[in-house]
Amino acid sequence: MIRRMTAAAALAAIALCSAPAAAQGVSLKLPASLKEQSPAAYNVRFETSAGVFVAHVEREWAPKAADRFFNLVKNGFYDGVRFYRSVPNFMAQFGLHGDPTLTALWSRQMFSPDPVKHSNKRMTLAFAMGGNPMTASTQVFLSFRDNSSLDGQGFAAFADIVEGQDVAAKLYTGYGDMPQRGGRGPDTARIVKEGNAYLEKEFPKLDFIKKATIEK
Numbered sequence: 001m002i003r004r005m006t007a008a009a010a011l012a013a014i015a016l017c018s019a020p021a022a023a024q025g026v027s028l029k030l031p032a033s034l035k036e037q038s039p040a041a042y043n044v045r046f047e048t049s050a051g052v053f054v055a056h057v058e059r060e061w062a063p064k065a066a067d068r069f070f071n072l073v074k075n076g077f078y079d080g081v082r083f084y085r086s087v088p089n090f091m092a093q094f095g096l097h098g099d100p101t102l103t104a105l106w107s108r109q110m111f112s113p114d115p116v117k118h119s120n121k122r123m124t125l126a127f128a129m130g131g132n133p134m135t136a137s138t139q140v141f142l143s144f145r146d147n148s149s150l151d152g153q154g155f156a157a158f159a160d161i162v163e164g165q166d167v168a169a170k171l172y173t174g175y176g177d178m179p180q181r182g183g184r185g186p187d188t189a190r191i192v193k194e195g196n197a198y199l200e201k202e203f204p205k206l207d208f209i210k211k212a213t214i215e216k
Contacts, residue, residue, distance in 0.1 A: 027075045028102055031109040038070035043215040044159070048083075049207045050171055053164030054215070055125055062114035062158035065127050065136070069158065070214065072138060077106070078212040082199045083142075084186050086173040086206070091147065093128060094209065095139035096188065098196030103138075110135035114156040120147040123161040123168060129154065142168060171207045 027034055044055045059066040072078060077097065085093040097103045113127075113134050120126055124143050127136035134154050142161070161168050177183030186206075190198050199206055
């Protein structure tokens with residue numbers, strides 16, 4: 001299952017984090033103010049350490065997801081963010097911010113899932129969610145394969161990778177899944193507490209988003 005970090009774990013990170021917060025725009029520090037409705041369709045250009053790929057979003061597929069993604073990308077939330085959970089022949093997950101303070105703030109901005117209209121086929125994007133109730137905030141996964149089996153669990157795909165699929169397919173997966181699932185990948189609790197400082201030091205081969213921008 002694709003799960004996001006719980007709000008409680010993220011909030012606890014504020015007190016535990018000793019690293020200084022990265023300089024961020026005022027908008028990202030006021031999550032509740034970012035409520036702009038997205039266009040009916042838009043593209044997002046991802047400039048990553050592996051190369052460039054482009055996602056095409058259709059709002060009708062998942063309106064709440066499309067709006068949230070639009071606001072996050074437009075305000076630079078994903079810039080510098082690592083693909084922290086990359087599992088071969090499954091998916092690559094991103095969306096825990098490099099600044100733990102922002103991860104904690106945004107973990108409280110949850111939204112309930114959209115009805116599934118667009119399947120989690122290969123090279124789609126969908127928001128990761130918690131358990132009960134299922135909620136999403138900022139974490140997104142990119143499917144390396146046909147993951148339509150996730151449709152019945154309520155994961156609503158909101159975008160297709162329309163350019164650079166070869167780039168997306170080669171995102172680094174050498175660390176495998178998180179330790180809780182038997183892999184050698186990053187511990188999400190430590191990402192929440194320490195942000196990119198932890199990932200850069202202990203998982204330097206992870207690919208990351210240099211910049212994500214809206215292209216209408």
